[in-house]
Amino acid sequence: MTTLSVNHVARIEGHGDITVDVDEGVIKRITMDIVEPARIFESMVVGRTFDEAPLITSRICGICSANHAVTSILATENAFGIEVSERTKKLRELLVYGSYLQNHGTHLYILAAPDYVGLPSVFPLAETAPEIVKRALALKRLGNELCTLVGGRAVHPTTAVIGGFTSEPTRTELLSFGKRLEEAVRDAAATVELFGSFDIPRYETKSDMLSLVASDNYAIVEGEIHSLTHKWNRPVSDYRALMQEEVVSHSNSKHVMVDGKPFMTGAIARVNNSWDQLLPSARVVASKVGMRPVMKNPFYNNICQAIELVDAAERCAMLCYELADSNGSASPVEFKPRKAVGYGATEAPRGTLYHTLEYDRNGIVTAGDVITPTAQNLASLEADMRAFAPSILSLEHDEFILKIEQLVRAYDPCLSCAVH
Amino acid sequence: MRPNVVFLSLASDFGCQVQITNFPELLEMLGTFDLSYWQLATSAHMPSEYDIAVIEGACTTQEHVELLEKVRARAQVVIIVGACACTGGIPSLALNGDLEEGLHLVYGEAAEKVAWGHIPPRPIDAVIDVDFKVLGCPVNPDEFSSILQRALLGLVDNVHRETMCSSCKINENSCFYAQGKVCLGLVTAAGCESFCINRGRACTGCRGIAADANMKAAREFAAKYALEQEFLNGLEIYNSHAKGLVHDDSFC
Ligand code: SF4
Ligand code: SF4
Numbered sequence: 318m319t320t321l322s323v324n325h326v327a328r329i330e331g332h333g334d335i336t337v338d339v340d341e342g343v344i345k346r347i348t349m350d351i352v353e354p355a356r357i358f359e360s361m362v363v364g365r366t367f368d369e370a371p372l373i374t375s376r377i378c379g380i381c382s383a384n385h386a387v388t389s390i391l392a393t394e395n396a397f398g399i400e401v402s403e404r405t406k407k408l409r410e411l412l413v414y415g416s417y418l419q420n421h422g423t424h425l426y427i428l429a430a431p432d433y434v435g436l437p438s439v440f441p442l443a444e445t446a447p448e449i450v451k452r453a454l455a456l457k458r459l460g461n462e463l464c465t466l467v468g469g470r471a472v473h474p475t476t477a478v479i480g481g482f483t484s485e486p487t488r489t490e491l492l493s494f495g496k497r498l499e500e501a502v503r504d505a506a507a508t509v510e511l512f513g514s515f516d517i518p519r520y521e522t523k524s525d526m527l528s529l530v531a532s533d534n535y536a537i538v539e540g541e542i543h544s545l546t547h548k549w550n551r552p553v554s555d556y557r558a559l560m561q562e563e564v565v566s567h568s569n570s571k572h573v574m575v576d577g578k579p580f581m582t583g584a585i586a587r588v589n590n591s592w593d594q595l596l597p598s599a600r601v602v603a604s605k606v607g608m609r610p611v612m613k614n615p616f617y618n619n620i621c622q623a624i625e626l627v628d629a630a631e632r633c634a635m636l637c638y639e640l641a642d643s644n645g646s647a648s649p650v651e652f653k654p655r656k657a658v659g660y661g662a663t664e665a666p667r668g669t670l671y672h673t674l675e676y677d678r679n680g681i682v683t684a685g686d687v688i689t690p691t692a693q694n695l696a697s698l699e700a701d702m703r704a705f706a707p708s709i710l711s712l713e714h715d716e717f718i719l720k721i722e723q724l725v726r727a728y729d730p731c732l733s734c735a736v737h
Numbered sequence: 738m739r740p741n742v743v744f745l746s747l748a749s750d751f752g753c754q755v756q757i758t759n760f761p762e763l764l765e766m767l768g769t770f771d772l773s774y775w776q777l778a779t780s781a782h783m784p785s786e787y788d789i790a791v792i793e794g795a796c797t798t799q800e801h802v803e804l805l806e807k808v809r810a811r812a813q814v815v816i817i818v819g820a821c822a823c824t825g826g827i828p829s830l831a832l833n834g835d836l837e838e839g840l841h842l843v844y845g846e847a848a849e850k851v852a853w854g855h856i857p858p859r860p861i862d863a864v865i866d867v868d869f870k871v872l873g874c875p876v877n878p879d880e881f882s883s884i885l886q887r888a889l890l891g892l893v894d895n896v897h898r899e900t901m902c903s904s905c906k907i908n909e910n911s912c913f914y915a916q917g918k919v920c921l922g923l924v925t926a927a928g929c930e931s932f933c934i935n936r937g938r939a940c941t942g943c944r945g946i947a948a949d950a951n952m953k954a955a956r957e958f959a960a961k962y963a964l965e966q967e968f969l970n971g972l973e974i975y976n977s978h979a980k981g982l983v984h985d986d987s988f989c
Contacts, residue, residue, distance in 0.1 A: 379752020483937030
């Protein structure tokens with residue numbers, strides 16, 4: 318038996334290894350080993366106050382810190398029965414979309430693209446294809462600046478609190494961002510075309526795809542959980558009953574199943590489940606490169622991220638104009654803590670993120686639960702690695718490993734989120 | 738010869754690295770040093786020779802301790818970035834409860850299977866000597882770049898000794914205590930220009946306790962507003978490691 322392994326898979330967020338055992342040309346075992354040390358966030362929030370919970374859990378991940386902050390805030394608002402203003406809701410949507418532009422921009426160009434052009438990193442690309450790198454950095458910067466505009470800074474928003482925002486962008490800032498976002502739609506569309514032009518391995522996953530959906534919006538902040546395969550919708554408060562978490566021995570991250578089966582979450586699940594809610598411009602560019610539901614090839618997750626960039630840029634421009642031209646305030650509303658359980662969910666760039674917070678009557682956390690997108694994706698990723706590997710077993714060792722890594726990166730895993 | 742820089746990360750959320758990639762001059766500065774290892778950005782392997790090690794994250798496993806000792810023996814300069822590395826940060830918050838219990842709460846019966854080599858979280862300078870600290874959660878990219886430049890030029894760290902209240906006053910903010918709200922600026926190290934406070938949010942202490950902080954006076958000040966307990970509780974978020982070292986009368 319030979320064991321092929323990759324220590325510290327590069328160009329993903331966090332520390333993970335891949336192990337493949339091959340015996341006489343047959344794959345016996347293939348696993349994604351998450352060696353990132355656990356920081357045990359669910360135990361750290363216990364005993365803390367309601368305003369500390371989002372501060373603490375946003376440190377689960379530096380890439381989707383806005384999502385963790387907003388999801389924790391939603392859970393608390395759900396527990397205490399807090400209604401926030403329309404303006405607050407729109408600003409939260411912008412904040413979360415900021416992390417889409419940031420994450421998708423970085424992931425597509427810096428982490429994933431080198432795979433498709435056969436390079437170890439983006440640095441040589443900066444010399445051979447400077448316009449591509451420039452486009453990547455521009456999208457990423459726009460995302461950072463959008464997060465900064467709304468949240469105060471690109472990583473770990475400081476203005477988003479329970480009930481609203483401690484400070485808001487000005488009308489002038491919103492108008493100038495609207496314009497920049499509108500201009501970015503072109504870069505985003507070029508990204509869809511670029512990823513559509515790559516040679517993508519043929520493969521279909523058997524996994525179901527889950528994401529939030531809403532009847533009147535591309536669901537990013539709040540919504541109901543939808544299954545692509547079974548077509549059901551469930552309220553967010555059902556997520557703990559719906560999902561089973563299990564500890565696996567090769568990984569510091571738990572695996573998550575629904576009815577004992579793996580599922581995917583993330584851009585591909587959202588684009589499949591909320592196709593009708595995408596803006597027409599996003600659907601047009603998607604169709605041009607042959608993308609339309611139902612997409613079952615996990616490598617298409619990258620193209621779906623690019624499709625979301627088009628949708629997000631245009632949608633955020635509209636949100637900025639709406640906010641600039643309407644009155645109202647996002648100042649935090651008054652509230653009283655109470656003994657209750659609250660649930661929150663948002664769509665993070667990599668998929669649905671769930672938080673639960675249980676409070677005593679003084680607003681002290683008595684229990685917390687977090688299920689991150691990567692934890693949800695890991696079982697499906699391993700199932701896909703197992704099913705995909707035999708078809709490429711004839712490749713040279715390095716090529717074989719590269720293809721497996723490419724599949725891993727297509728899932729865009731975030732390992733600090735996964736173990737949290 | 739250009740100095741060779743490696744970028745390592747221990748237990749963290751990668752947020753400081755993300756902040757650093759948000760720093761547009763990094764690609765330009767690349768001409769002044771060789772970035773020979775950065776797992777986040779390239780699939781190249783860790784080299785055996787390097788001059789400057791930049792390290793993010795708290796030390797939470799035995800493996801981390803061994804890695805840090807190895808790196809200290811190799812590198813001429815060690816720069817640690819972010820609250821996790823500098824104060825133990827949020828990972829050290831786990832020290833407030835029983836660590837074993839915490840692991841059990843999260844992993845149940847299977848805790849032993851997954852938490853190999855787990856040790857109580859600690860800042861990097863509790864394990865090895867460091868040359869530069871870039872404080873904050875997350876770090877400010879400009880501050881990182883100026884400290885990296887000091888390192889490249891062979892200068893020494895210029896530590897902020899004073900507390901946040903000094904920057905807060907310069908920025909003409911009105912004090913949170915007057916509104917009956919607790920703020921950790923009383924004892925937190927300056928250097929972020931009172932970033933959060935300028936945006937309507939009290940300081941949560943992410944830069945750690947200032948060298949010149951007067952803890953006794955701060956407690957008395959908070960007590961005047963009946964917020965002493967809240968002040969001490971708040972300090973735990975980024976400074977639990979300091980608390981663990983100084984037993985009961987916590988931070989005094
Ligand atoms: S306690 Fe906080 S708000 Fe008050 S002066 Fe100091 S830093 Fe400013
Ligand atoms: S004001 Fe306080 S919490 Fe905010 S960045 Fe500065 S030190 Fe950190």
